Amino acid sequence: MRGAESKQVCPQIQLVQVPVARGKADLSTYRNAGSEVVSILSRKGRCERASIDEVYLDLTDAAETMLAEAPPEILEVIDEEALKSHVLGLNSEDGSDAKESVRKWLCRNDADRRDKLLACGAFIVAELRLQVLKETEFTCSAGIAHNKILAKLASGMNKPAQQTVVPFSSVKVLLDSLPIKKMKQLGGKLGDSLQSDLGVNTVGDLLQFSEEKLQERYGINTGTWLWNIARGISGDEVEGRLLPKSHGSGKTFPGPQALKTIASVQHWLHELCEELSERLQLDLDQNKRIAHTLVLHATAYKVSDSDSHKKFPSKSCPLRYGTAKIQEDALSLFQAALREYLGSYTAKMQGSQNNHWGITSLSVSASKIVPIPSGTASITKYFHGHPSCSSTKQSQNNLIEEATPVPPSGNESYSEVNVTKPQIEFPGEETMIKYAETSSDQLEDKIDLLNDQNPCCSSTNQACDEFTQETVLVSTSGNEHCSGMNQSQPMKNYSGEESCVTLSMPSFNRQEQKRKAVKDKRTCSILRFFKNQDPSCAPQKLEHVENTEDVKAPPLSPGIQSRSNNCLDQNRSELPKERPPEDAGDSNVCGSFQIEHRRGGAWSYNIDEIDPSVIDELPPEIQQEVRAWIRPHKRHNTVKRGSSIAHYFLPTKNT
DNA sequence: ACGGCTCTTACT
DNA sequence: TAGTAAGAG
Numbered sequence: 271m272r273g274a275e276s277k278q279v280c281p282q283i284q285l286v287q288v289p290v291a292r293g294k295a296d297l298s299t300y301r302n303a304g305s306e307v308v309s310i311l312s313r314k315g316r317c318e319r320a321s322i323d324e325v326y327l328d329l330t331d332a333a334e335t336m337l338a339e340a341p342p343e344i345l346e347v348i349d350e351e352a353l354k355s356h357v358l359g360l361n362s363e364d365g366s367d368a369k370e371s372v373r374k375w376l377c378r379n380d381a382d383r384r385d386k387l388l389a390c391g392a393f394i395v396a397e398l399r400l401q402v403l404k405e406t407e408f409t410c411s412a413g414i415a416h417n418k419i420l421a422k423l424a425s426g427m428n429k430p431a432q433q434t435v436v437p438f439s440s441v442k443v444l445l446d447s448l449p450i451k452k453m454k455q456l457g458g459k460l461g462d463s464l465q466s467d468l469g470v471n472t473v474g475d476l477l478q479f480s481e482e483k484l485q486e487r488y489g490i491n492t493g494t495w496l497w498n499i500a501r502g503i504s505g506d507e508v509e510g511r512l513l514p515k516s517h518g519s520g521k522t523f524p525g526p527q528a529l530k531t532i533a534s535v536q537h538w539l540h541e542l543c544e545e546l547s548e549r550l551q552l553d554l555d556q557n558k559r560i561a562h563t564l565v566l567h568a569t570a571y572k573v574s575d576s577d578s579h580k581k582f583p584s585k586s587c588p589l590r591y592g593t594a595k596i597q598e599d600a601l602s603l604f605q606a607a608l609r610e611y612l613g614s615y616t617a618k619m620q621g622s623q624n625n626h627w628g629i630t631s632l633s634v635s636a637s638k639i640v641p642i643p644s645g646t647a648s649i650t651k652y653f654h655g656h657p658s659c660s661s662t663k664q665s666q667n668n669l670i671e672e673a674t675p676v677p678p679s680g681n682e683s684y685s686e687v688n689v690t691k692p693q694i695e696f697p698g699e700e701t702m703i704k705y706a707e708t709s710s711d712q713l714e715d716k717i718d719l720l721n722d723q724n725p726c727c728s729s730t731n732q733a734c735d736e737f738t739q740e741t742v743l744v745s746t747s748g749n750e751h752c753s754g755m756n757q758s759q760p761m762k763n764y765s766g767e768e769s770c771v772t773l774s775m776p777s778f779n780r781q782e783q784k785r786k787a788v789k790d791k792r793t794c795s796i797l798r799f800f801k802n803q804d805p806s807c808a809p810q811k812l813e814h815v816e817n818t819e820d821v822k823a824p825p826l827s828p829g830i831q832s833r834s835n836n837c838l839d840q841n842r843s844e845l846p847k848e849r850p851p852e853d854a855g856d857s858n859v860c861g862s863f864q865i866e867h868r869r870g871g872a873w874s875y876n877i878d879e880i881d882p883s884v885i886d887e888l889p890p891e892i893q894q895e896v897r898a899w900i901r902p903h904k905r906h907n908t909v910k911r912g913s914s915i916a917h918y919f920l921p922t923k924n925t
Numbered sequence: 926a927c928g929g930c931t932c933t934t935a936c937t
Numbered sequence: 938t939a940g941t942a943a944g945a946g
Contacts, residue, residue: 272927288929295930321932321946458944491935520930565940584940633930 292541318509328508333390351396359440441502446474476500520633528628547593561636564589566603
């Protein structure tokens, strides 16, 4: 029922509405509330803020510890909240005491180790949920399972304020009859296609299709992902990120409200940019992070034009801090986009009303947010001699004030927008490169030492214990960048939607194990790695490199350049069919860092070629940071779509 | 169920 | 890299 309708029926009704600021919805209370909850949940494990009110936790370590030191079977008093858990597949109802059967399941001594870990997870989660309630007065629901997708699924099964466990043995039964569109990621067009093109109505129906068949139709990555999902397998890791990757501010202008003058667009852009700027400043103050790209999105309509269905293009430029600058740049982006949108169309008459176009939504956002190299959180502090590439107040300011972009000016044609490059002086550029060089020299000795003690290239018994493998490799501390949680007071007086916590314990993901298996044939010199630089340290350098004629990556040595196929094949044949998507690896280049050399050159290395095991040998404080750089990556989707010519005639979904 | 305002990720 | 599309809360 709409609010207005309800007022008619119940004039006394109290309707809670989203706060308004600058003429638009203001979500800050909700964002802050989410932050509060995150700051509690992140105490017990690696934590990923998945949305304004959802969080994933990797509780593997906490559960392992509990199992080793205080397993449920020895507990004398059992947490009431844990006893209220729903355990999928547990013979419910039929008169038996639910709590009693849950207690038995949680404390079972003869259980599969995986289920014992889940039981520990259930206790930890119950405690966390109570803690959230106590400290914030928000309730939350949770799912406890062996990976993110199952945990997410379970978290929605018993709301509000309850938790659901997915024992390993219940996965198949659960998925067999689950409507395909209930799975995260399959709620939209992909799910529709699965239903109408393949006749797949439940997740179980997916089992009939070979991985190749699914890849043929949906591409290599999606195909493999689907094949795995059908079996409850997901290698998707909990990310360890408490803060958003971008900020945005937008507003729609439906129907008659559509903006038809540049002046009105400018007015609203000012409002939106003001909010954005405020939030960016807050992020800078609280979290010491800087955004580097400003993006403008709009939707528009055009009347009586041949291509009146053309979309209004998005435009972006380097972001300059300061409300006025953001406003100015956003307007320039808009004008560039509008010219492109209108094309040859008579782009005259500004200022006054026009009959040609209307803007039905506007938004500005800031992305590429990186932590300021703090000297404590950054690897750069190990580049000795100087604090870090720009850790001082001085250079921070330089970064912000002097990174002056040249957004499209009003008189340029739109095509120039695309080639607009920042004409930036890079304060501290020289020093930064120097640090990189000294550091690699310095590190050489250090790393050699490490290698002597613990040769990273030795292949050791890998596939023995997947749990151990997983935990060893996955274990990380919290993300240093995320320390500045919002500390505002709890908002006790808004209720309604409860928060939802999704927890997973990916105890039997195999990707870490696989990654380890692949390493053998690679060289292990970390030097190649450290001759690169923390991209967050010099984000603008990349743009600079782009503009530099003489910058060219020197060829990598042959040994580095091509990963051994033998190695891959061997590992492939050794591995069970169940493998996470990321592990269907080939030697495609999926990402590289590029950094200037002092002499104007640059190195460029494939992420693929970095031996993950070297990370374990780094100082613990920086392991997480480095690990984030070489997170498993997807295969390019451009390669083979099946060997037969037939695939050329298949629907070009997702290609 | 739907609109508004966000946000992330994959792909090209 | 910029830009688009999709999926989600």
